[in-house]
Amino acid sequence: MRGVNQRWVGKPDYVRVPTSTEEVVDAVGAAVREGRRIAVRSGGHCVEEMVGAADxxxxxxxxxxxxxxxxxxxxxxxxxxxxxxxxxxxxLYKRWGVTIPAGSCPSVGLGGHIAGGGYGPLSRKFGYVSDHLHAVEVVVVDADGTARAVVASRDENHDLWWAHTGGGGGNFGVVTRYWLRIPGAVGTPEALLPAPPARLLVQQDVWVWDMLDEAAFTRLLRNHGEWYERNSAPGSPYEDLYSGLWCGTRASQFVAMSTQIDSAAPNAAGLLDDYVTAIRRDLGVAPALSSRQELPWLHATSWGGIADSGDHTLSFKIKAADLRKRCTDEQAAKLYAHLLREDYGNHRAGVMFVGCGGRMNALSPTDTAIAQRDSILKLVYSTHWDASEQAEPHLAWLREFYADVYAGTGGVPVPDERTNGSYVNNPDFDVQDERWNGSGLAWHELYHQHNYPRLQRVKARWDPGDVFRNPFSVRLP
Known part of the structure; x- marks a missing residue:
């Protein structure tokens, strides 16, 4: 069986497709009695070899x-x-006029997305999806091997609830249901989750690589990063604005920025103008293409300019980093060098700078299991290739690229004044390999940071037999 990432081909003894919580309890219980290793999948978007592992x-x-x-x-x-x-x-929108601040890929399953935090274009305004987690139903396995369903909330089994507010999937049990609500909200259903913008102003700016020398590219990243340094605090007037800056390889030929803002926000057009002006300041070159249009929100979430529908026929590898401050000019030079390498001709590779901050940073790093509560940007390094191709040239390019950008901290984005580890829903098994992680930090110190011991205590209570495990799962203490 295959998921979205064609690198991995699972060959389990069997697959169970339950339609109720009771059937999940039966499936888990049977597997435990048989002594078989379990993996769980919802949308099949796991980027590493977890569900498709040989064991x-x-x-x-x-x-x-x-x-x-x-x-x-x-x-x-x-x-x-x-x-x-x-x-x-x-x-949610068609029936109640509400939404959750989830991601831009519509085919991602909510099971892992919410357990890992879940963020997207509306998160600067509303926070992570898991910030709205009211309760969760989980099938767990007791020390004697008994499978049962439990409900965890802020008031009941609080530790298990907390672990599902960003601790990641595949750690404690099988989620069978989430309940979602704005904390403290009261009233009709329409008041219990965020209302999305009715319409968005959407701007697209595209630069062709032939237009950008290293100095211009460095200036672009500096302008972009400094803007997020200035405008990522909770309560910023720019909370309604989100952007993604895609820097493709030489073969892709372009750098593109997609920006959106609630068209009903006070002075929305003026705020968008100010943002675009700040990004272009002293760049010395105008975009080859620049357009602006107003779109209904629901249409925009599935529109190609914003939504990432993905190509589910490809193999891929992802690495990621959270930033507390912009990339240094030295790092920008390394980004430029690796993106424009003449010996790597893949047009499906590059780096995405994803805007963060705002309400994503409103809670403390211990209120939920998300440790990264002061990040301004999330960087996603990726390469995709045809499944028939050899993986090694693509993996080598990405590994060398990432290691070079973070060479000053052992090849990984260690939590320090500038970088902030990485996001658990972008797992990278390479950080468990000393060849690619020379920082001296364990993988969990990058992803879970100070929350890891608490997650281990939850693990010990709710999965004492380590039934739910993978190379990136929380270990028993």
Missing amino acids: VQVVIDLSELNRIGFDAERDAFFAEPGATVGQAYRT
Whole structure:
């Protein structure tokens, strides 16, 4: 079986496709009694070899647990793990006029997305999806091997609830249902989750690589990073603005920035103008293409200028980094050099600078399991290739690129005054390899940081037999 990433081909003994919590309990219990290793999948978007690992014997596929609705008893919306981001957007908005601040790839399953935090174009305004986690139903396995379903919330089994606010999937049990609500919200369903913008102003700016020498590219990254340094505090007037800056390889031929803002925000057009002016300041070259249009929000979430539908026929590798401050000019020079390497001709590779901050940084690093609560940008380094091609040239390019950018801290973005580790939903097994991580820090010190011991205590209580494990899972203390 395959997920989205064609690098991995799983060969489990069997796959269970439950349609209810009770069937998940039965599936987990049977696998435990048989002594078979379990992996769980919802949308199949895992970027590393977790579900497709050779030692996985049973896959519990949650794709048929995909309902979304309103639970009047809990006074909260519910979403099952097999539901997708796109399904959530459509259902919540069309029925109640609300949304969750989830990602830009509509086919991602909510199961892992929410457990790892979940963020997207509306997160500067509303925070992470997991900041809205009211409760979660999880199938766990007791020390005697008994599988059972438990509900965890802020008040009940608080530690298990907390672990699902960014601790990552595949650690403590099988999520069968999330309940979502703005903390402290009261009233009708329409008041219990954020209302998205009715319409967005969307701007596209594209520079061709032939227009950008190293000095211009460095200036572009400096302007972009300094803007986020100035405008990422909670309560910023720019909370309604989000941008993604894609820097492709020489073969892709371009650098592109997509920016959106709620068209009903006070002075929306003026704020967008000011942002664009700040990014272009002293650049010395205008974009080859620049356009602006107003789109309905729901349309924009599936529009190619913003949404990432993905090509599910490719193999890929991802590395990531959270930034507290902009890239240095030295790092920008390394980005320029590796993106324009003449010996790497892949047009499906590059780096995305994803705007963060705002309400994403409103909570403390211990309020939820997300340790990165003062990041201004998330960088996603990626390369995609045809599944028929050899992987090694692509992996070598990405590994050398990433290691060079963070050479000053052992090849990885250690938590310090400038970098802030990485996001758990972008796992990179290379950080467990001393060839690519010379920082002296363990992988969990990059991803979970100071929250890791607390996650280990949750693990010991709720998964004492380490039934739910993978190379990136929380270890027993």
